[in-house]
Amino acid sequence: MSWWRLQLCKWKLDSSAPEKRIQAVDALGRLATPAVGKMLVRIALIDEDASVRAAAIDAMRRLDDAAVVKPLMRALHEERLRQEGIEALGQLPALAAEPLMADIGNCDHDSRDAIVKALTRMGKAAVPVLLSGLKDGNMIVRAAAKEALRDIGYDPNAPPPPKTEESQPKEARTHRSADALKQLDHLLGGSSAAALPPEEEPAVDPVQACVNALMSPEVEERLEAVQVLRDVGGARAMKLLSVALQDETAVVRQEAVQALDALGWAPASPQHRAQRAIALGQFEAAAAEGGGAIEPLIAALQDGESHDAALDALARIVEESAAELDADDLRAVAAVPALRDFAEAELQRRGA
Numbered sequence: 001m002s003w004w005r006l007q008l009c010k011w012k013l014d015s016s017a018p019e020k021r022i023q024a025v026d027a028l029g030r031l032a033t034p035a036v037g038k039m040l041v042r043i044a045l046i047d048e049d050a051s052v053r054a055a056a057i058d059a060m061r062r063l064d065d066a067a068v069v070k071p072l073m074r075a076l077h078e079e080r081l082r083q084e085g086i087e088a089l090g091q092l093p094a095l096a097a098e099p100l101m102a103d104i105g106n107c108d109h110d111s112r113d114a115i116v117k118a119l120t121r122m123g124k125a126a127v128p129v130l131l132s133g134l135k136d137g138n139m140i141v142r143a144a145a146k147e148a149l150r151d152i153g154y155d156p157n158a159p160p161p162p163k164t165e166e167s168q169p170k171e172a173r174t175h176r177s178a179d180a181l182k183q184l185d186h187l188l189g190g191s192s193a194a195a196l197p198p199e200e201e202p203a204v205d206p207v208q209a210c211v212n213a214l215m216s217p218e219v220e221e222r223l224e225a226v227q228v229l230r231d232v233g234g235a236r237a238m239k240l241l242s243v244a245l246q247d248e249t250a251v252v253r254q255e256a257v258q259a260l261d262a263l264g265w266a267p268a269s270p271q272h273r274a275q276r277a278i279a280l281g282q283f284e285a286a287a288a289e290g291g292g293a294i295e296p297l298i299a300a301l302q303d304g305e306s307h308d309a310a311l312d313a314l315a316r317i318v319e320e321s322a323a324e325l326d327a328d329d330l331r332a333v334a335a336v337p338a339l340r341d342f343a344e345a346e347l348q349r350r351g352a
Helices: 003-013 017-027 034-046 051-064 066-075 079-088 095-104 108-119 123-133 139-152 177-188 208-211 220-233 234-244 252-264 271-277 283-286 290-300 307-324 325-335 337-350
Strands: none
Touching: 003 017, 003 034, 003 208, 017 034, 017 051, 017 123, 034 051, 034 066, 034 079, 051 095, 066 079, 066 095, 066 290, 079 108, 095 108, 095 123, 095 177, 108 123, 108 139, 108 234, 108 283, 123 139, 123 271, 208 325, 220 234, 220 252, 220 271, 234 252, 271 283, 283 290, 283 307, 290 307, 290 325, 307 325, 325 337
């Protein structure tokens, strides 16, 4: 996992908007590292929004990491976290069915009841494990397996026709108090490999993470950085967004100018005004900025969609304002094959 992507995910997880947290969870689910599994477990157990918890469970299912099962099973032993643990484990049959069955004979009545509920939520996917539980030497295990099979609707003597798993009513969710969060850290913390990361972590700097993201070769990642910078706001974010105005891809430039407009950016220099005009596809307005538009227009030549319009704008500047361009601007124009002869001739005329 790249450092900057993890930083952006952490920043989004701190958002008050559930949709932002879901975006972070979805991104985490595409990254396979032990740290990701631990983060997803924490989200599945303590996020206040059901849709975010569901997204975390789905991400764990895609992650397919057995390491998430142990901390989720520990949650079954605590009343404040039990319902969330049941919901999560009940949707991870491939990972959790066997470990849950193995734990039935080693826990108290409440925890055993929670395990039965989790296995029941798995539906038909848990049947093979439960059938093996009927043959266990422990009477408690056999009784629990029989109960779960009955709740699922499985009858070994007269199998019913296939049916979809019935949705289970959700129990009332208790408010996640500070004490509950501390209990979670105590319950799942420590030196165990299954422990969750500590709740207190160094502050995330999303702007610094976006510096790396804007250098990514992937357009989607650069777009994500622009969107994050828009949400973050402030002078540092606006400075980076002004750099994104020169991105090689038009869609990134357009997103950057929209973000800057939303943040109240007022371009004061000819170069910044030209960058804004180019991002909006207003090449005539960019050319009107004269020498200040040379560098942004040359950058726009790298984008196939903008190449011709940028070249026309450069040609207009050279033809109409050559005498006003300084030597550095002319040397930059001379690097453009279609305009090389004109720029070099002007340089020779000046003796530069």
